[in-house]
Amino acid sequence: MRISLNGDPHEVEAPLTVAELLARLDIDARRVAVEHNLVVLKRDAFDRTPLREGDQIEIVNFVGGG
Amino acid sequence: MDLLTIADKSFSSRLIVGTGKYSSPAVMVQAHDASGAEMITVAVRRVNISDRSKESLLDYIDTSKYFLLPNTAGCYTAEEAMRTARLGREAGLSNWVKLEVIGDEKTLFPDNEQLVDATRALVREGFVVLPYTTDDPVVCRKLEDAGAAAIMPLGAPIGSGLGIQNVNNLRIIREFARVPLIVDAGVGTASDAALAMELGADAVLMNTAIAGAQDPVAMAEAMKLAVRAGRLAFMAGRIPRKLYANASSPVEGLVGR
Numbered sequence: 076m077r078i079s080l081n082g083d084p085h086e087v088e089a090p091l092t093v094a095e096l097l098a099r100l101d102i103d104a105r106r107v108a109v110e111h112n113l114v115v116l117k118r119d120a121f122d123r124t125p126l127r128e129g130d131q132i133e134i135v136n137f138v139g140g141g
Numbered sequence: 142m143d144l145l146t147i148a149d150k151s152f153s154s155r156l157i158v159g160t161g162k163y164s165s166p167a168v169m170v171q172a173h174d175a176s177g178a179e180m181i182t183v184a185v186r187r188v189n190i191s192d193r194s195k196e197s198l199l200d201y202i203d204t205s206k207y208f209l210l211p212n213t214a215g216c217y218t219a220e221e222a223m224r225t226a227r228l229g230r231e232a233g234l235s236n237w238v239k240l241e242v243i244g245d246e247k248t249l250f251p252d253n254e255q256l257v258d259a260t261r262a263l264v265r266e267g268f269v270v271l272p273y274t275t276d277d278p279v280v281c282r283k284l285e286d287a288g289a290a291a292i293m294p295l296g297a298p299i300g301s302g303l304g305i306q307n308v309n310n311l312r313i314i315r316e317f318a319r320v321p322l323i324v325d326a327g328v329g330t331a332s333d334a335a336l337a338m339e340l341g342a343d344a345v346l347m348n349t350a351i352a353g354a355q356d357p358v359a360m361a362e363a364m365k366l367a368v369r370a371g372r373l374a375f376m377a378g379r380i381p382r383k384l385y386a387n388a389s390s391p392v393e394g395l396v397g398r
Contacts, residue, residue: 081187101193108185108231115227133187135228137198139169140184140214141159141299141326141348 076128087126094122096132107136143372145344147321148237148269148290150208152179155338156368157210157323158361159348160184166201168357173207176351176361180208182239184215185229204234210271212239217252219259226263238263239293239325239346240272249299253280257287264288273325276310282317291320293346296337297327300349304333308340315341331360331367338371339379 076089087096093116097104109116110133116124126132144151158178163169173181183198202209211229216222219242226238242259244252251274260270269290274280276294284292294314297303304327305311315322324337325346334345345368354360 081190083190085190100190102188103197106197106199106232107188108228110224110228113224115224115231118231133228134190135185135225135232136188137183137209137211137229137232138186139159139161139163139198140212141161141182141346 076126078126078129079131081133085132089126089128091126092122093120093124093126093132096126097121097134100134102134107134109134143376145321147271152208152344154179154365154368155344155372156334156364157182157344157346158351158364159346160198160202161348162352163357166196166198169352170201172351172357172361173202174361175358175365177365178207180210182210182212182346182348183229183233185211185213185225185232208237209233209235210237210239212273213241215243216241217243219255219262222255222259223263226259226268227266230268235269236267237269237290238271240270250275250295253277253283256280257283260284260289261287271323276307276314278310278313278317281314285318285320289320291323291343292318293323293325295326296324296333297329299326300353301327302329302350302353303327304329305336305340308336311337311340311342328364331363334364335367335371335374338368339374341375344368 078085112131145155154177156178157180158176159182211233213222213225222242242252242255260272263270271291272284272289273293281292296305321343323344324342328334328347328350337345351357351361
């Protein structure tokens with residue numbers, strides 16, 4: 076299925092949870108925040124949030140700033 | 142002990158520093174240490190999906206030592222800023238946010254109308270909101286009324302290093318502010334930070350002045366001392382300015398008179 080990942084189209088195999096997506100991308104879940112269709116997910120919800128066709132996912136982390 | 146208290150947290154340092162623009166993470170770590178700061182700002186950005194090789198900023202920040210203040214830098218609408226604030230809360234360890242809603246690309250001046258709206262909405266969501274604003278006393282009062290935990294007027298445009306441009310506005314804001322007054326942005330060198338504190342600011346927030354200095358670690362220490370010196374001078378109460386001289390030595394008992 077196709078999702079939008081940080082603004083770009085991204086092809087993933089269904090079924091897939093947010094936690095599985097992060098693992099597949101080699102992203103440490105403790106270091107990021109995830110927005111799923113404009114709703115920010117709690118970290119403990121990552122493994123019980125399934126992705127669906129067309130979902131919009133934003134994965135962010137902290138970078139240097141003032 | 143002269144503590145800076147914002148919302149439910151107290152800090153012994155009145156200098157807040159950023160994490161941007163450093164030449165290397167090692168220099169940043171040393172500069173943070175030299176600054177004595179206890180609160181540091183970070184930005185919230187999309188993870189680079191295609192290149193996972195880069196280290197995380199958090200690899201270099203001891204979060205048991207520093208309190209992280211996520212910002213909403215680069216957001217141009219209240220909605221963007223609120224999304225970013227919610228993501229920052231989840232990525233970090235607190236419900237604090239340095240709220241920026243930018244209104245102009247060239248000056249990075251805030252869009253104060255949207256800033257006030259976003260402040261009110263985020264406070265309702267339980268955030269501790271520290272809004273970056275212009276040095277406009279009316280806007281600062283509106284931000285206070287909207288529930289801001291501190292008000293953060295600029296001294297000059299972000300990264301400009303111009304120093305405090307409107308001393309009198311800051312004095313007016315100081316007179317009425319009931320929440321901490323933090324001068325955020327515009328500091329270029331130590332005397333700018335000292336001046337902000339002498340005017341009665343409760344704290345100073347800066348990034349470029351330290352990160353962009355030729356020797357960021359030395360400048361960080363200079364800023365630590367300047368903030369402390371300015372604070373002590375404010376607390377001590379300066380003498381009034383007079384146009385003419387007033388002799389320091391006795392005018393009587395002069396030899397030969």
